[in-house]
Amino acid sequence: MICQPGEDDRATRRIYRAASMFFFMTATLLAGCGTPAAPLAPTLKLPEPPKDLSAIRSDNKVHLKWTMPRRSTDNILLEGTVGVFVWRTPGSGKGELVGDLNVAPGLAGELADQLPPQLQTGSPRLIFYTVELLNHLGHSAGLSNMAYSSAGAAPPSVMDLSAEVWADGVDLHWKQYHSEAAPDMLRIHRKLLDPADAKKSSESSGPEPVMLTLLVKPKDGKDRGEALDATAMFGRRYEYWIERVAQANLESHSIELLSGPSNVVQIETKDVFPPKPPQQLAAVAVEDQHVIDLSWSPNTEADLAGYVVYRSEGGGKPERVSPSNTPLVAPSFRDISALPGHNYRYSVSALDRSGNESPRSIEAEESLPQ
DSSP states (O other), rough: OOTTTTTTHHHHHHHHHHHHHHHHHHHHHHHGGGOOOOOOOOOOBBOOSSSSEEEETTTTTTEEEEEEOOTTSSSOOOOOEEEEEEESSSSSSOOOOEEEEEETTSSSEEEEEEGGGGSSSSSHHHHHHEEEEEEEEEEOOOOOOOOEESOOOOOOOOOOOOEEEEEEEEEEEEOOOOOSSOOOOOEEEEEESSSSHHHHHSSSSSOOOEEEEEEEEGGGOOOOOOOEEETTOOEEEEEEEEEEEEEEEEEEEEEEEEEEOOOOEEEOOOOOOOOOOOOEEEEEEEEGGGGEEEEEOOOTTEEEEEEEEEETTOOOOEEOOOSSOOOSSSSSSTTTTTOOOOOOEEEEEEEEETTBBBOOOOOOOEBBOO
């Protein structure tokens, strides 16, 4: 076949198109379900802003706490440390940068902001804090929740704290503070120093708490310089310290201003206090059984272990007639060793679990007939 000029070029192009279509169809059939997915968009790795920022004013510092996120805003696990900016705002806007630190994801973030002198004096006024977390490029997904506190003068610290064991608890004393302003409340902190030993010796339904906080309101609007911890138990070692607490309502926010902590005192609550003497002791002879029955009103002490019965005759010294190895549990006793024709004087004492014995009761006199 003889082609006209230009026909060879057209034939070549037809052959090229046919070959291209063949290779395209072959590649499509061979690819099948293994077709590559569309490429993923790059992540910015912006940390989730904290939602639990809190602020506590103590003396001239504001203690801030928050929880670091584990993931970014697009649910990617964060790696390494995260840059943290902490802002203090006495007015509007982002405020003043008071902290620049790095914290690992998932950990607790903490910062103590030392207030400048101009924020340590005067009447209470609102300040607030926010935390901003930065990615590797210095970008953030926004600010955390606001945590509110107060500028102004903090309450004075409790001075010269001391502790003394009383029969009904631990009595705390400190130097009285006189002020024309509204009286501050007192927050008493107690720490149990031997929790393992206390758990073993406790007879209550649950273990004694290691930390306990008691809030005391001054009576009659005056700081009396003392308070009684009636919840303290014998046989313990405690540590005490106190903070003054002032309340301020600022722009619908209730803010606490705490003093610095008092000196710390430790005390061992040894029980050296005996129970009260039993009351209303009565003695009645039972002639046909040749015994004398005794009864008395039960003692109400929480640590009562039991009772001891004493008997004397004539001008003799009282001697124990109840069992010598254990105290009586019930407030009664039957004297089976009494002899006919003998006149006896009886008395009873109370024992606590620490071995302290009360004075003896008022005597009751009785005899068995001949």
